[in-house]
C-alpha cells in the first residue's frame with residue numbers, strides 16, 4: 396500500500412530528520428509512528444502526501460511513485476488530520492466537511508447525504524450540527540469534525556498527526572474509541588503519529604518506533620513489549636506505561652491565583668511529561684496555558700509528587 400524505500404530527508408540547514416528508512420504499511424492497517432520529540436515522525440508523515448519533498452529514496456503508493464501522482468489528486472485522495480484542526484471559521488460544519496467532495500465535483504445531494512452519514516458516525520446530530528459554525532462546537536466536537544472531514548471524500552489513506560493530543564482525557568478517550576470503531580467499519584489505511592505509547596498500544600496494528608530519524612523497531616504492540624530489540628525500546632515502552640500513559644498536566648498543576656510571576660516559561664496544557672521534565676530541569680517554575688491564557692503553574696515539588704504517585708499507583712501496567 397505505502398512503501399518507503401531508503402527514504403531520507405535533510406532540511407536545508409543540514410538537519411538529517413529522516414535517515415534512509417524503509418518499511419511498508421499494509422492495506423487496511425492502523426500504523427502508528429512513535430518516538431521522542433524531534434525523531435522525525437512528522438517529517439515521515441508529511442512526505443507521504445508530498446507536503447515535504449524527499450531528499451533521497453522513493454515512496455510508493457499502490458506501487459506507483461508518489462512523484463508520479465498529480466499533486467492535487469494525491470492530496471484529495473489522502474485524508475489528513477492535524478493536531479489543531481483548522482476548520483474554516485466563517486463556514487458551517489457542512490461546508491467544512493464538503494471541501495474535498497466539492498473539489499472533486501460531487502453532486503449536491505451526494506454531498507448532503509455524505510455529511511449526514513459522517514456526522515452520525517461520530518455521534519453529532521446532523522440536523523443540529525451541519526448548520527453550526529466551528530465556534531459553536533467544543534474542542535472535542537471540532538476535532539471529531541476534523542476527523543470526518545478527512546474521511547469525507549472516502550480516501551483510501553488517512554494520515555493523522557497527533558490528532559487527539561490537544562483534547563481533555565475524556566474527549567480523547569471517546570475519539571480513540573470512535574477511531575477504532577471507524578477503522579473496523581471502513582477499513583482504511585491509517586498512519587497515525589503520536590508520542591503517547593498508551594495511545595499507540597490501544598490503536599495500532601503495528602508500531603514503528605523511531606529515534607534520530609531511524610527506525611529502531613517495527614512490530615505489533617505485543618512484540619515491542621515482549622521482544623524489545625534493545626534498551627531504548629524497553630525504556631520507551633515501560634517508561635511510557637509508567638508516566639505517559641494517563642499523563643495529564645491538570646493532575647499536576649495548581650490553578651493560578653493572580654499574583655504568580657508571569658515571566659516564567661510557559662507550556663500548553665497538553666504538553667507531554669518529557670516537555671515538563673525538560674523545562675523543569677532548567678527552571679524552578681513553569682506556567683501552564685490553555686488557548687494562550689495562563690490557567691495554572693507547576694514547580695519541581697509538584698512534579699516529584701506527581702511522579703512518586705504515578706509510580707506507586709501506575710506501575711508497569713502495560714508490561
Ligand code: ADP
Pocket residue numbers: 406407408410411412430431432433434435436437438439
Ligand atoms: P517529530 O515529529 O518526531 O517531533 P519532526 O519530523 O518534526 O520530528 O522533526 C525532525 C527533525 O527535523 C527535528 O530535529 C526538527 O527540528 C527538524 N525539522 C523539522 N522541520 C524542519 C524544518 N522545516 N526545517 C528544518 N528542520 C526541521
